[in-house]
Amino acid sequence: MLYRTAGQFKTSYxxxxxxxxVRQDAVLLGLIxxxxxxxxxxxxxxxxxxxxxxxxxxxxxxxxxLNILTGYAGQLSLGTAAFMGVGAYACYKLVTLMPxxxxxxxxxxxxxxxxxxxxxxxxxxxRIKGFYLAIATLAAQFxxxxxxxxxxxxxNYNASGAIQVPNLEMFGVYVAGPQASSTVQYFVVLGxxxxxxxxxxxxxxxxxxxxxxxxxxxxxxxxxxxxxxxRSKLTAFAISSYVVxxxxxxxxFMWRGAAEPNLFDxxxxxxxxxxxxxxxxxxxxxxxxxxxxxxxxPVVLNTLPEALGLxxxxxxxxxxxxxxxxxxxxxFLIIEPHGLARLWALIREKLIIWPFPY
Amino acid sequence: MAILNEIFITPFVDMAEAPDFLMQVLWEGLVSxxxxxxxxxxxxxxxxxxxxxxxxxxxxVVFAALTLxxxxxxxxxxxxxxxxxxxxxFVLAVSIERVVLRPLVGQPDIILFMATIGIxxxxxxxxxxxxxxxxxxxxxxxxxxxxxxxxxxPFGGLLILQHLDITVVVVATVLVVGLLAFxxxxxxxxxxxxLGDDHQAALSVGISLQTIWVLxxxxxxxxxxxxxxxxxxxxxxxxxxxxIAYKALPVLMLGGLESITGAIxxxxxxxxxxxxxxxxxxxxxLGGNTETWFAFVLAxxxxxxxxxxxxxxxxxxxx
Numbered sequence: 001m002l003y004r005t006a007g008q009f010k011t012s013y014x015x016x017x018x019x020x021x022v023r024q025d026a027v028l029l030g031l032i033x034x035x036x037x038x039x040x041x042x043x044x045x046x047x048x049x050x051x052x053x054x055x056x057x058x059x060x061x062x063x064x065x066l067n068i069l070t071g072y073a074g075q076l077s078l079g080t081a082a083f084m085g086v087g088a089y090a091c092y093k094l095v096t097l098m099p100x101x102x103x104x105x106x107x108x109x110x111x112x113x114x115x116x117x118x119x120x121x122x123x124x125x126x127r128i129k130g131f132y133l134a135i136a137t138l139a140a141q142f143x144x145x146x147x148x149x150x151x152x153x154x155x156n157y158n159a160s161g162a163i164q165v166p167n168l169e170m171f172g173v174y175v176a177g178p179q180a181s182s183t184v185q186y187f188v189v190l191g192x193x194x195x196x197x198x199x200x201x202x203x204x205x206x207x208x209x210x211x212x213x214x215x216x217x218x219x220x221x222x223x224x225x226x227x228x229x230x231r232s233k234l235t236a237f238a239i240s241s242y243v244v245x246x247x248x249x250x251x252x253f254m255w256r257g258a259a260e261p262n263l264f265d266x267x268x269x270x271x272x273x274x275x276x277x278x279x280x281x282x283x284x285x286x287x288x289x290x291x292x293x294x295x296x297x298p299v300v301l302n303t304l305p306e307a308l309g310l311x312x313x314x315x316x317x318x319x320x321x322x323x324x325x326x327x328x329x330x331x332f333l334i335i336e337p338h339g340l341a342r343l344w345a346l347i348r349e350k351l352i353i354w355p356f357p358y
Numbered sequence: 359m360a361i362l363n364e365i366f367i368t369p370f371v372d373m374a375e376a377p378d379f380l381m382q383v384l385w386e387g388l389v390s391x392x393x394x395x396x397x398x399x400x401x402x403x404x405x406x407x408x409x410x411x412x413x414x415x416x417x418x419v420v421f422a423a424l425t426l427x428x429x430x431x432x433x434x435x436x437x438x439x440x441x442x443x444x445x446x447x448f449v450l451a452v453s454i455e456r457v458v459l460r461p462l463v464g465q466p467d468i469i470l471f472m473a474t475i476g477i478x479x480x481x482x483x484x485x486x487x488x489x490x491x492x493x494x495x496x497x498x499x500x501x502x503x504x505x506x507x508x509x510x511x512p513f514g515g516l517l518i519l520q521h522l523d524i525t526v527v528v529v530a531t532v533l534v535v536g537l538l539a540f541x542x543x544x545x546x547x548x549x550x551x552x553l554g555d556d557h558q559a560a561l562s563v564g565i566s567l568q569t570i571w572v573l574x575x576x577x578x579x580x581x582x583x584x585x586x587x588x589x590x591x592x593x594x595x596x597x598x599x600x601x602i603a604y605k606a607l608p609v610l611m612l613g614g615l616e617s618i619t620g621a622i623x624x625x626x627x628x629x630x631x632x633x634x635x636x637x638x639x640x641x642x643x644l645g646g647n648t649e650t651w652f653a654f655v656l657a658x659x660x661x662x663x664x665x666x667x668x669x670x671x672x673x674x675x676x677x
């Protein structure tokens with residue numbers, strides 16, 4: 001009923017291919033944006049910013065980057081965390097070498113370095129496929145993390161071997177570092193995420209996105225109809241790593257505040273892969289749904305025993321969390337292997353024809 | 359020029375000057391290679407019979423070792439706890455097949471892969487809750503594994519062979535030979551191979567998919583227990599053991615996902631080459647700890663020339 005499409009006529013191809021063929025979609029998105037841009041900053045507490053809003057956005061962005069590579073171009077990657085690391089370390093070098101640089105520009109630029117590294121590690125994908133490629137991306141994962149540890153120049157040779165985010169100012173307001181307020185950081189993250197999401201939606205709808213999908217579905221067939229596989233796969237690696245790199249820079253500069261090499265270890269890669277898969281491969285919306293689930297769930301689970309008055313030690317809660325997340329992954333894969341985005345799509349279809357299903 | 363010298367000449371001079379040290383390094387590499395090969399073998403068995411890339415093999419190693427040590431700590435005699443651990447691994451195999459694999463039959467590979475990561479997380483959580491996360495000592499002596507060492511003196515040098523390592527190599531060899539005999543000469547083994555060749559054809563001649571899957575996961579569990587005992591005796595039992603599971607991945611790439619020979623040859627190659635590289639190139643030139651990535655990069659380079667690994671089935675693609 002809420003989603004009735006009756007009366008929305010499309011009289012041109014342009015209208016049919018518009019971003020929102022159904023008006024209610026646009027209204028819904030508008031509401032979500034209003035919520036994110038206006039309502040949340042007004043009502044959210046410091047705790048909500050730090051444990052929910054900012055990490056959900058950053059994880060969703062990283063998953064979006066991975067989804068472009070795995071969901072749209074069909075190249076399974078297990079090295080996401082390392083590319084996030086490249087973004088974070090590049091950003092750190094940029095702001096320490098050029099302190100006058102606008103922090104947001106530095107964050108957006110740092111993605112370019114990660115894109116370059118991504119292309120370099122994407123070259124084997126021209127010959128290696130499937131799980132073999134997935135393991136090959138682990139080479140990037142382990143090599144890069146080792147490099148973060150051993151190459152002193154990256155962390156300016158400081159004794160701890162970790163990078164510490166300095167205080168960064170933009171238009172007279174601190175946006176990063178210990179003095180920045182959560183609200184400001186939230187707005188920066190939200191701005192970057194909104195921008196990149198918009199770019200990605202349009203990329204995946206366009207010519208490039210279609211060549212990716214053709215490559216994913218059957219790369220030999222795609223080659224036969226004239227798609228340049230090399231260009232298709234390498235652009236996917238480049239754009240995916242760019243987005244992941246920006247997410248990595250945000251991860252350290254807007255949320256964690258400091259990073260050591262093993263922060264970008266393999267569990268982070270898997271976490272982002274979970275988000276992308278539970279949300280739905282080949283979907284943009286799915287990344288957000290997946291991030292809400294994977295980031296939000298442990299927070300809820302952590303507060304639950306206390307709220308119920310159960311005497312469980314925090315270590316046990318943490319282990320229970322791991323177990324529950326593991327079982328939920330299996331559960332969601334069994335009920336809907338195509339992810340939460342597909343569930344929403346089914347609900348939407350039902351709503352459109354409700355209450356008369358014929 | 360100096361750097362070229364250090365890369366291409368000095369290491370070989372070092373090797374020639376101290377052949378006993380070289381042999382020691384190769385022996386150490388061989389032993390860890392045997393363990394990598396064992397883990398890879400667990401992967402290959404499951405992959406061949408069900409096309410599932412079983413990421414949980416590594417955590418099964420940890421879980422088996424923890425169960426063994428945990429049971430013994432409760433006062434169960436050593437050999438009975440081995441039998442009980444095997445029973446636990448069997449229950450695990452059955453429940454994985456029932457709860458996880460059966461509803462997911464026919465899904466794309468990546469979904470099944472993710473499901474095994476889900477299993478991994480579940481087992482990590484379960485293991486931590488039941489047994490705790492601290493490092494434990496493997497019950498080496500109670501199991502009657504010799505712990506002394508033999509000192510040989512080749513070329514007038516010194517070569518120390520731990521009896522434990524020798525036992526590991528012997529047991530692993532027996533296990534592999536037994537497994538190959540099982541796969542080649544028994545009805546069940548033939549059924550496993552048939553299933554690996556063609557699911558539909560195997561089903562149509564009356565091979566039960568469910569039974570075989572349980573069987574294969576149970577065999578993987580046995581291999582996990584042996585690996586767990588061997589590695590636990592060398593390094594203690596804790597969740598850090600899980601990292602050796604990652605080491606099995608380049609072994610699989612190098613050897614090919616379907617090949618048992620590949621798993622063994624690949625495991626030994628990677629075990630020895632990464633030790634050699636670490637000692638002669640990694641530590642002097644790159645600041646050490648290259649073992650984390652060397653195997654992956656090596657496998658990547660090999661894959662560029664043989665995309666199916668050294669012994670994998672030739673990849674034939676149809677449009």
